[in-house]
Amino acid sequence: MDVKYDLASYVRVLKMASTPSWNEFSQIAKVAGAGIFLIGLMGFVIFAVMTVLPGGI
Known part of the structure; x- marks a missing residue:
């Protein structure tokens, strides 16, 4: 898991x-x-x- 890449992508989404x-x-x-x-x-x-069907049968 590349934390730097993940944070950069999160920041990019927040800027958009x-x-x-x-x-x-x-x-x-x-x-x-x-x-x-x-x-x-x-x-x-x-x-x-x-509710109605069981009473009518």
Whole structure:
């Protein structure tokens, strides 16, 4: 493991990184929120189906 090479590559990545603009941040937040909502909705639908099916059979 070459520590000097690893540190140099970490520093290079940190120099390239920048703070996102407000528009970029809000777009990422909307997409992440939509993904969380869809996963939760799918879980709720599966729960509702599994709850209703055993009672109907």
